[in-house]
Amino acid sequence: MPADTAAWPAMTIAEAHARLTAPGQRYEMEEKVIRGIPTRTWKNAPATLREVFLNGRAFGPREFMVHEDERATFDAFARATLTLARQLQADGVGKGDRVAVIMRNLPEFPVAFFAAALVGAIVTPLNAWWTGAELEYGLTDSGTKVVLMDAERMERLGDHLANCPDLVRAYVSRLPAGAKPPAIVRRLEDVIGPVNAWTNLPDAPIPDVALEPEDDATIFYTSGTTGKPKGALGTHRNIVSNIMASGIAAARNFLRRGEEPPEVDPLTAPQRVTLLVVPLFHATGCHATLSPAVNAGGKLVFMRKWEPEEGMRLIEREKVAATGGVPTIAWQLIEHPARERFDLSSLNQVTYGGAPSAPELVRKIVETFPGSLPGNGWGMTETSATFASHLGKDYEVRPESCGPAAPTGEMKILSLDGATELAVGEVGELWVKGPNVVKGYWNKPEATAETFKDGWLRTGDLARVDEEGFCFIIDRAKDMLIRxxxxxxxxxxxxxxxxxxxxxxxxxxxxxxxxxxxxxxxxxxxxxxxxxxxxxxxxxxxxxxxxxxxxxxxxxxxxxxxxxxxxxxxxxxxxxxxxxxx
Missing domain, CATH: 3.30.300.30 (ANL, C-terminal domain)
Known part of the structure; x- marks a missing residue:
């Protein structure tokens, strides 16, 4: 344990959460009955993705997305999104219809995502790494009506589109000039134009579609290791809960070290710039990064694929404050021989998940980037990304943990047969409950019944939880070896x-x-x-x-x-x- 932690923490996790969630506070909670289950929720969270979009629109001329030589302000993003939303309605897309988005990280992805959400569709981002046959499965399993994709996915999917009976229209961005796609395909640029011209689009009205927190909003397919991927059906409440969970984790970090969290007005505060390395078609990229950035006026810098020197060049050029993804990225930022050639002083948060990391990495981040916040966490597609967050000094002191749950979340450890709740510190299967746990699996009632029990999600992870609520993931139950x-x-x-x-x-x-x-x-x-x-x-x-x-x-x-x-x-x-x- 570092020597400077002797007077730390200033208060317990429970005390910090009680302060931050007290009546009248930004992170105040209220109990809602969701599908018959009493659930702690965030009282002041945006109600739906519509409110998230409107909050982002308030940032107007502020730059929102950077991709190579393309730049889009919040106003340009809003104009493109509303233009595309109007087109989707003209295509007959209505509430509950599925609209698939299949792209690498491009500025068109957030436009497609929010346009579909605003018309009440269930947005279905499919894994851009999948083969044409796998993508066909995602489109047919979800019953997608309209798909928006990039040219690379079009090349992979072209021969499969005819096998998707529910599909009425496909929009493709960045299609080469001489391409001759099937009749069902239309160039996305014919609707919204190129990125740098979005600012010239008309300011269309927001769709007159009633949206509620419990409405279906997204289908994200799991990366299951056996059988076909399952579509996790998420609601608007599931998604927006990430916005509050990430905020309270940062505020808790201040209280734990004896400082008051700063009062922040997003419209006047310095803009948070994130180098986005994780894919937007993954719950972490979409729910834990994109939606909070839109809501709070953050800037997203895209790169095609993580490459250390290009990443460092972008950090220097765009004054990036946060990045991460997997531990390897953090190690490369610390140890790459070219690091000294770049000014990385703006970087103050390096976070990752999805893989174990060495306790030494936490110490190295703090040494290399003074004043920075190393971060880790735990979540899964079925928890709409982040469920537990681990930042700063808490992470330094407990580097093997993925942190405590947000105060709206509950965790318990059960025996592998699900029959017995285990004592503090014992290893068993982690079960979680909270407003970000999805409804279930799309059109798979048996799998839903097996995994979701009275509001609780069986995670399949082996874990233990200590006296203060810090979770330690031991392994995937299915990956544990028995010798x-x-x-x-x-x-x-x-x-x-x-x-x-x-x-x-x-x-x-x-x-x-x-x-x-x-x-x-x-x-x-x-x-x-x-x-x-x-x-x-x-x-x-x-x-x-x-x-x-x-x-x-x-x-x-x-x-x-x-x-x-x-x-x-x-x-x-x-x-x-x-x-x-x-």
């Missing part, structure tokens, strides 16, 4: 590997064994200049953990370990390394 009857939590071994000074990225997987069932094997990516050997890494783990947890093999990966769009390491891919060695 000869002994449980091995992958995250525990991975964290030890991350502590080795040469290790940049690490993952533990199970390899089959005839008598023990399975044994642990590790795949690691070394830092630039790192020279650790297999024997050295196995010995490193052996000195710190029980012998049965030591990897029987260590394989070296030439680059950052492969991840899905949610930032989770693709362990199925890594297992193939050891299959090939058999």
């Amino acid at each position: 000869g009857g002994e449980n091995i939590y992958c995250v525990e071994v991975e964290n030890v590997l991350y502590d080795h000074p040469d290790v940049m990225d690490a993952a533990l997987v199970g390899v089959p064994h005839k008598t023990l069932g399975e044994e642990p094997a590790a795949v690691v990516h070394l830092k630039s200049g790192g020279s650790a050997t297999e024997a050295e890494l196995r010995d490193w783990v052996r000195q710190r953990l029980a012998a049965f947890k030591v990897p029987v093999k260590v394989a070296f990966w030439p680059e950052t370990l492969p991840r899905n769009a949610n930032g989770k390491i693709l362990k199925t891919e890594l297992k193939k390394v050891f299959e090939e060695q058999e």
